[in-house]
Amino acid sequence: MRATIMYGAGDVRVENVPDPVIQNPTDAIVRIVNSCICGSDLHPYHGMPPSRQGSPMGHEFIGVVEETGKDVSTLKKGDFVIAPFAWSDGTCDFCREGLQTSCRHGGFWASGGIGGAQAEAVRVPFADGTLVKAPVGEDSGLLPSLLTLSDVYGTGYHAAIKAGVNARTTVTVIGDGAVGLMAVLSAKQLGAEQIILMGRHKARTDLGIEYGATDVVAERGEAGIEKVRELSGGDGTHTVLECVGHRPAYDQALGVIRPGGVISRVGVPQYEDAPIGFGSMFGPNITLTGGPAPVRAYIETLLPGVLDGTVNPGKVFDRTISLNEVPDGYRAMDSREALKVLVRP
Amino acid sequence: MRATIMYGAGDVRVENVPDPVIQNPTDAIVRIVNSCICGSDLHPYHGMPPSRQGSPMGHEFIGVVEETGKDVSTLKKGDFVIAPFAWSDGTCDFCREGLQTSCRHGGFWASGGIGGAQAEAVRVPFADGTLVKAPVGEDSGLLPSLLTLSDVYGTGYHAAIKAGVNARTTVTVIGDGAVGLMAVLSAKQLGAEQIILMGRHKARTDLGIEYGATDVVAERGEAGIEKVRELSGGDGTHTVLECVGHRPAYDQALGVIRPGGVISRVGVPQYEDAPIGFGSMFGPNITLTGGPAPVRAYIETLLPGVLDGTVNPGKVFDRTISLNEVPDGYRAMDSREALKVLVRP
Structure with a gap:
């Protein structure tokens, strides 16, 4: 064959x-x-x-x-x-x-x-x-x-499930690849009312909107963080579904997560060490979860x-x-x- | 005054x-x-x-x-x-x-x-x-x-609550300081049936046993990891309550957590970057949580x-x-x- x-x-x-x-x-x-x-x-x-x-x-x-x-x-x-x-x-x-x-x-x-x-x-x-x-x-x-x-659908769903997405949680999805779009769909199915999709490929983010994204943020880095915070009343969102795997996506996640929130990763990490100390995760009681779905x-x-x-x-x-x-x-x-x-x- | x-x-x-x-x-x-x-x-x-x-x-x-x-x-x-x-x-x-x-x-x-x-x-x-x-x-x-x-009691309790300790979860507590002992007590109150206390000060671990620890592991590093794995059927425990804050305690936690498990930190981290990549946390779907209680x-x-x-x-x-x-x-x-x-x- x-x-x-x-x-x-x-x-x-x-x-x-x-x-x-x-x-x-x-x-x-x-x-x-x-x-x-x-x-x-x-x-x-x-x-x-x-x-x-x-x-x-x-x-x-x-x-x-x-x-x-x-x-x-x-x-x-x-x-x-x-x-x-x-x-x-x-x-x-x-x-x-x-x-x-x-x-x-x-x-x-x-x-x-x-x-x-x-x-x-x-x-x-x-x-x-x-x-x-x-x-x-x-x-x-x-x-x-x-x-x-x-x-990809099960992987996006895993991100949302592990993050504890429900009708009371706001959501940021990082990444407009297939998994990111499936994370949007899954968050919508689990009842999330605000789903901010971070991505900059219009055809993909348009499909994200069709799947339930309420906002699209094309900016990256500090500008992207600022935009998500603005859209979420200044605090970031209760959950972040990280669907990329590169280190900047993790840093982005830390920037837009609300105190007490959950960062759920399903993008395979292309890094090993990253910040998890007082200033990044511990002080604001952030939870980090996820893995291969x-x-x-x-x-x-x-x-x-x-x-x-x-x-x-x-x-x-x-x-x-x-x-x-x-x-x-x-x-x-x-x-x-x-x-x-x-x-x- | x-x-x-x-x-x-x-x-x-x-x-x-x-x-x-x-x-x-x-x-x-x-x-x-x-x-x-x-x-x-x-x-x-x-x-x-x-x-x-x-x-x-x-x-x-x-x-x-x-x-x-x-x-x-x-x-x-x-x-x-x-x-x-x-x-x-x-x-x-x-x-x-x-x-x-x-x-x-x-x-x-x-x-x-x-x-x-x-x-x-x-x-x-x-x-x-x-x-x-x-x-x-x-x-x-x-x-x-x-x-x-x-x-200390509320802090130990926070560790156990954030880890999701209940009657079906096995628990490792890292640290025999006051917070570690309170984490033991809290895990016991939440119904845990196996509570492994890692510590090497006998007066403290004796009090830990009084509070509900079922096993005490005095070894550290690789020997400590091996001992906990042995006590938990080879896989490590469903939850780890990290009550120290130094980097070796985090590495210990990674060594004794069961796939799919939760590491809950309440010891104030004295480090910023640490492993959270595929080999340490992502591959086995480990969750990291905790913070100031x-x-x-x-x-x-x-x-x-x-x-x-x-x-x-x-x-x-x-x-x-x-x-x-x-x-x-x-x-x-x-x-x-x-x-x-x-x-x-």
Whole structure:
């Protein structure tokens, strides 16, 4: 089959690789119907050291079950499924607590011998624990929205849930990428009445307004902080959903959070040390939370709204390409020509 | 009257200063019955640069109202009162939310023209908002326990509340100072069944066991982390109450927190930058919270247990001195001869 392999910064290739096969009785093989390119794929696209072996790419997909191992009991050939970006056994204590990203036997696509999702098919470990069936066909118009449940929608929702967003909390969302826009949508669904979106790409912030943003702040740095404070009565907002991951976004978050508030990070931090002392976090009793979203925990919650059309998260995809065009897709996302690229193998 | 003034590291003096007087109609003058020396007073005792003017000291006290401004409506001369370590108007949005340390018109003792509590009397701004009446006389045996409501008990309780301690959470308390011991007591009151106390002063950890600690870990650094992990089934505990404030205590907290857990800090951080990136906090979805405790918010909750003898937090005081002996009190706490020193002017 064909699969995407990255060999170093800027070097993405689509190649022929062996077809995945069942290795454990809890595995399933899923034929990929839609996958996509993630903002986080751009980190290795910028910085990966050259590699002869390369790394498979892609961690978001929906598809059809082709084959199941003999211990798989809830799925059968032909089922349409959504895959979260982490696979998990579904039975350990962390899974039962809804922290599937810390599953005792789980892992992530495109590592440890599991293939990537920017491919024609993938072997899914712990298929019963990992996959969620969806009552749709391959021709459904809902596919782009269903695909967001694989990562960006659940990730934005995680940011909002961990921040404790509700009808009484004001919200700042930092970042107008797909995750930031999904954080806006999630905050709106959780009842927030003021949602300030910090971003400066008009097509994206316009979609943010459609998803529920009440204000858009294009300024960055001190000017951006001042603007958010102005919009929030001088104090900043009760919650900040940080959906970027670069250090300036964290500093921005500290600048616009209200005393007693919660900064919830879902952008993968590209820094290790940062201020958390008296002047920044401790004095005003700020809480810092977040992490890789256990999106598996949220799929059942978010799926009904997608199926009945209440929400349309799939609008974050503004380009559709074939698998062979994936290298172009990376270039388009990297240059910000495209917000998020959907891949149809 | 006599009051304690610090003129630099190690230089604490008890001197005659002008008696406090009512300055605003919302003020009260309180004669101090008991005050004490705080672990946080040792930070300037170690590092304060020499000063000709000096700084008044002390932020914990109980006492008797001597005089009230004309707008004070809930207190009168003769009332016995508990003062939280921050004064606050009691009416602003932050006060109503229970974050009195961020009161829009509030402040802290011993700064901004307000005297310190290691003295004979003090002017209390916003007396109605700040002070809490207690139905006791000056000869009550409960005074040491009531005095802990001024800071250390409420601070330990804040750590436990912000961490979300309940019957299903395991707890590590870092630090066997008065705040650490109060964090143990608070975790116990909130129902925690496993409370691991990290500390190596046997008299203190013995008191910790009396307050509810189920395990004591005297080791520090990697050995301490390993021990706590061993005691908690390999994963660390759901919550860590960090009651020290030095950087190694934060590193210890990161080492013993379970994925998905909460580190709650109430020890005043003596560092600004620290690890919060993928490897330390983000990857395992750790939450970091805490700050200066709004103890005013907790006094009504904690007072009944003190009054009926359910709890005896006053045991953290292991030495009682007169006001003139305060410089000796600092020395005794600094050398760890004394856990916490009570001052009777």
